[in-house]
Amino acid sequence: MSGVLVEANVSGCTQKNVELQIRQVYAVTLAAPQLPFLMADAQRSEEEIAASKDSKRPLVRVLPDLRLDNRWLDLRVPAHNAILRIQAVMCQLFRESLAKRGFIEIHSPKLISGESEGGAEVFRVDYFGSNASLAQSPQLYKQMAMSADIPGVFEVGPVFRAENSNTARHLCEFTGLDLEMPIAWHYKEVIQVVHETLADIFQCVEEKHAEELSIIRQMYPSEAPKLPAGTESPCVLNWDEAMELLTSNGTQREDVMADLSTEEEKLLGRLVRERYGVDLFFLDKYPSSVRPFYTMPSEEQPEFSNSYDVIFHGQEIGSGAQRCHDADLLEERCAELGVPTGPLASYIESFRHGVPPHGGVGLGLERIVQLYLGLDNIRKAVMFTRDPTRLSP
Amino acid sequence: MSGVLVEANVSGCTQKNVELQIRQVYAVTLAAPQLPFLMADAQRSEEEIAASKDSKRPLVRVLPDLRLDNRWLDLRVPAHNAILRIQAVMCQLFRESLAKRGFIEIHSPKLISGESEGGAEVFRVDYFGSNASLAQSPQLYKQMAMSADIPGVFEVGPVFRAENSNTARHLCEFTGLDLEMPIAWHYKEVIQVVHETLADIFQCVEEKHAEELSIIRQMYPSEAPKLPAGTESPCVLNWDEAMELLTSNGTQREDVMADLSTEEEKLLGRLVRERYGVDLFFLDKYPSSVRPFYTMPSEEQPEFSNSYDVIFHGQEIGSGAQRCHDADLLEERCAELGVPTGPLASYIESFRHGVPPHGGVGLGLERIVQLYLGLDNIRKAVMFTRDPTRLSP
Numbered sequence: 001m002s003g004v005l006v007e008a009n010v011s012g013c014t015q016k017n018v019e020l021q022i023r024q025v026y027a028v029t030l031a032a033p034q035l036p037f038l039m040a041d042a043q044r045s046e047e048e049i050a051a052s053k054d055s056k057r058p059l060v061r062v063l064p065d066l067r068l069d070n071r072w073l074d075l076r077v078p079a080h081n082a083i084l085r086i087q088a089v090m091c092q093l094f095r096e097s098l099a100k101r102g103f104i105e106i107h108s109p110k111l112i113s114g115e116s117e118g119g120a121e122v123f124r125v126d127y128f129g130s131n132a133s134l135a136q137s138p139q140l141y142k143q144m145a146m147s148a149d150i151p152g153v154f155e156v157g158p159v160f161r162a163e164n165s166n167t168a169r170h171l172c173e174f175t176g177l178d179l180e181m182p183i184a185w186h187y188k189e190v191i192q193v194v195h196e197t198l199a200d201i202f203q204c205v206e207e208k209h210a211e212e213l214s215i216i217r218q219m220y221p222s223e224a225p226k227l228p229a230g231t232e233s234p235c236v237l238n239w240d241e242a243m244e245l246l247t248s249n250g251t252q253r254e255d256v257m258a259d260l261s262t263e264e265e266k267l268l269g270r271l272v273r274e275r276y277g278v279d280l281f282f283l284d285k286y287p288s289s290v291r292p293f294y295t296m297p298s299e300e301q302p303e304f305s306n307s308y309d310v311i312f313h314g315q316e317i318g319s320g321a322q323r324c325h326d327a328d329l330l331e332e333r334c335a336e337l338g339v340p341t342g343p344l345a346s347y348i349e350s351f352r353h354g355v356p357p358h359g360g361v362g363l364g365l366e367r368i369v370q371l372y373l374g375l376d377n378i379r380k381a382v383m384f385t386r387d388p389t390r391l392s393p
Numbered sequence: 394m395s396g397v398l399v400e401a402n403v404s405g406c407t408q409k410n411v412e413l414q415i416r417q418v419y420a421v422t423l424a425a426p427q428l429p430f431l432m433a434d435a436q437r438s439e440e441e442i443a444a445s446k447d448s449k450r451p452l453v454r455v456l457p458d459l460r461l462d463n464r465w466l467d468l469r470v471p472a473h474n475a476i477l478r479i480q481a482v483m484c485q486l487f488r489e490s491l492a493k494r495g496f497i498e499i500h501s502p503k504l505i506s507g508e509s510e511g512g513a514e515v516f517r518v519d520y521f522g523s524n525a526s527l528a529q530s531p532q533l534y535k536q537m538a539m540s541a542d543i544p545g546v547f548e549v550g551p552v553f554r555a556e557n558s559n560t561a562r563h564l565c566e567f568t569g570l571d572l573e574m575p576i577a578w579h580y581k582e583v584i585q586v587v588h589e590t591l592a593d594i595f596q597c598v599e600e601k602h603a604e605e606l607s608i609i610r611q612m613y614p615s616e617a618p619k620l621p622a623g624t625e626s627p628c629v630l631n632w633d634e635a636m637e638l639l640t641s642n643g644t645q646r647e648d649v650m651a652d653l654s655t656e657e658e659k660l661l662g663r664l665v666r667e668r669y670g671v672d673l674f675f676l677d678k679y680p681s682s683v684r685p686f687y688t689m690p691s692e693e694q695p696e697f698s699n700s701y702d703v704i705f706h707g708q709e710i711g712s713g714a715q716r717c718h719d720a721d722l723l724e725e726r727c728a729e730l731g732v733p734t735g736p737l738a739s740y741i742e743s744f745r746h747g748v749p750p751h752g753g754v755g756l757g758l759e760r761i762v763q764l765y766l767g768l769d770n771i772r773k774a775v776m777f778t779r780d781p782t783r784l785s786p
Contacts, residue, residue: 028749028750029718029719029747029748029749029750030747031745031746031747032745032746035746036746069739070742070743070746071537071541072537072538072540072541072743072746073540073541073746075538075541075542075543076541076542081541081542081543084497084499084541084543085497087500088497088498088499091498091500092488092492092498095485099485104477104478104481105481105484105485106477106481106776107480107551107568107758107775107776108776108777109551109566109776109777109779110503110551110553110566111516111527111553111565111566111779111784112784112785113784113785123504123518123519123520124518124519125516125517125518125527126516126517127516127555127565127784128555128557128781130784132784134504134518134527141776141777144464144465144777144786145465145468145776147465147466148464148465148466148468148469148474148477149468149469149474150468150474150477157550157551158500158502158503158550158551160503160504162521164521172504172520173502173503173504175500325422326422343785346462346785346786347786349463350463350465350786352424352425353424353425353428353429353463353465353466354422354423354424354425355422356421356422357421357422365500382500383499383500383501383502383534383538384501384502384534384537386502386504388521391504391505391506391520391523391525392505392506392736392739393537393739393740393743
């Protein structure tokens with residue numbers, strides 16, 4: 001492009017007294033004359049579209065699948081582009097917050113033998129004629145790192161779940177934010193680190209990325225989340241306290257030890273916000289029966305466990321626990337739950353070589369982004385969606 | 394543990410005038426009395442072992458497979474523990490160096506439909522009854538990001554290669570350091586960014602991580618790599634210059650357009666070090682015939698391409714190129730090379746919606762760590778090894 005700079009009187013621009021008069025334009029690369037949808041249509045808020053419903057020219061809504069089929073175009077929408085930036089920023093803040101505590105980043109293998117963590121929800125891979133599967137989490141490997149004399153590890157990496165759930169909050173491939181650390185005295189130390197890490201991320205996003213947030217909030221209104229006063233202390237509810245809260249609200253639960261339904265989780269989120277004024281809390285002391293084999297049972301009441309879910313805006317963004325670091329107890333738990341120990345041989349063996357008590361958490365990046373920004377669908381919080389019906393682009 | 398602090402006269406310690414006399418010790422967790430190998434044996438250098446060969450008590454060598462079977466113990470060896478820390482540091486420096494240039498971190502899907510990048514070296518996955526494969530690189534997705542109006546992207550993530558190579562430098566799963574960026578005038582801009590990023594990483598590792606390096610170098614001697622003077626300008630050799638250099642050394646190449654063998658690559662590395670005094674260089678203008686379909690042919694001489702390998706200590710640590718951003722040209726290239734365009738439909742379509750000329754690189758983290766630290770085997774540069782014969786632990 002070439003042009004001439006001339007004096008002028010321009011309104012509606014920051015630069016008012018000069019303008020560039022274009023003489024020549026070269027097309028370096030061309031776009032097709034008609035794109036699958038118009039940027040003007042794609043960047044309207046639901047509010048604007050709803051307001052135009054009864055007018056003579058109701059505004060067009062670009063349907064979700066058309067957007068996902070042309071995700072590169074959909075990412076040109078300023079709000080969507082900014083969501084991707086906030087996602088990147090959150091990853092970086094997660095790492096920085098843990099690195100400053102002495103944690104080390106690891107890259108654990110995603111190809112694992114058998115179905116180490118068990119369950120049907122596993123993608124199977126042919127590995128030079130052997131049966132392999134895709135890791136449902138870095139769980140076993142981050143725990144083995146604890147046996148390797150490392151002061152704490154974290155990982156930001158893909159997590160694979162062959163779950164046939166077509167909902168607004170499930171993905172078959174997402175980015176896990178994982179950490180694992182030795183426990184000096186009590187597993188509440190882990191909850192403290194997880195809380196501080198999330199509080200660090202949330203504060204820094206609001207303070208340093210106001211521009212991106214403002215672009216996103218024009219299209220998707222949301223507010224900064226409410227954290228406990230001072231932000232240093234996590235809000236922790238034990239299972240029985242949560243049950244009381246639900247009961248006091250008139251909720252009847254047939255089996256008080258059954259896992260929470262999505263609806264109960266959302267209701268609990270609302271009740272906690274009313275009572276404690278926070279959007280982020282830990283639901284601790286989960287019944288052992290609904291937790292994985294590697295979870296440490298509570299010493300006083302083994303029917304409960306030293307494990308917790310992290311609940312944000314009434315939805316689970318991750319779960320964690322103190323782990324069973326005693327090889328014999330771990331084998332007992334596997335036997336009780338019918339988990340085959342064959343594929344776990346190395347993992348269990350690692351605990352016989354001396355390992356400190358330890359615990360950690362696994363968080364879902366896209367869930368955090370979705371709930372933080374009040375997005376109606378998790379597909380808006382991920383670059384390219386993988387769900388049971390979508391493997392492309 | 395509890396004890397009493399008493400005055401004393403201690404030799405061989407930094408703290409000489411006091412000592413702690415232990416009264417009680419509690420075992421929080423126990424290790425088996427006999428471990429698979431002794432730390433004292435595992436942390437000896439090859440030099441020490443060789444020197445003891447003819448003595449009355451030759452020192453024990455802990456064999457590689459025993460180490461890998463008990464990798465958590467092997468990682469307690471101070472040098473190996475420090476290698477993991479250097480690996481983590483290099484990732485962080487890669488990200489920081491690019492983030493300060495305005496690049497954004499992405500997480501591209503690892504599950505892809507068909508075998509998008511083609512080739513036999515692909516792991517196949519059953520995706521709810523459809524055929525999927527594991528991404529051999531984030532290539533297609535980082536390019537689609539260029540169509541999404543993003544000023545440059547990078548990714549640190551797993552890369553999968555079903556290559557049946559049992560060598561000291563191949564892994565079936567490794568960590569890719571990828572970047573992709575728009576080109577303003579010439580693809581040499583990409584080479585410049587890749588060089589500066591690597592130079593940033595190398596300088597910072599030497600300056601700020603001298604302690605870890607010194608621990609590693611006691612067991613595995615190595616020196617800081619030699620970079621071009623000033624470190625701002627990359628050393629770039631064109632294909633024909635490299636051929637001349639090899640020929641002048643007496644190497645006969647039957648087919649001057651064939652890819653380099655590992656031996657030729659190593660020889661070239663030595664010759665470049667002799668002539669230019671550097672351990673890091675770019676071998677540019679590769680013959681088009683040995684590069685993937687998405688590589689941009691050179692405008693003047695289409696039998697060559699705007700693509701390069703990054704060579705470090707005489708071995709390839711990654712390759713990159715200007716990409717073919719013209720959808721028609723891309724389809725032509727696919728037809729010429731017999732690459733089916735079906736699975737590439739979305740990828741090709743994205744270039745019809747307007748995309749700037751762009752280029753990038755894909756580097757292998759573990760290769761960089763291995764060559765930087767002079768390790769004889771890449772398995773020492775990765776937390777848990779995945780090769781054709783090893784899927785566990």
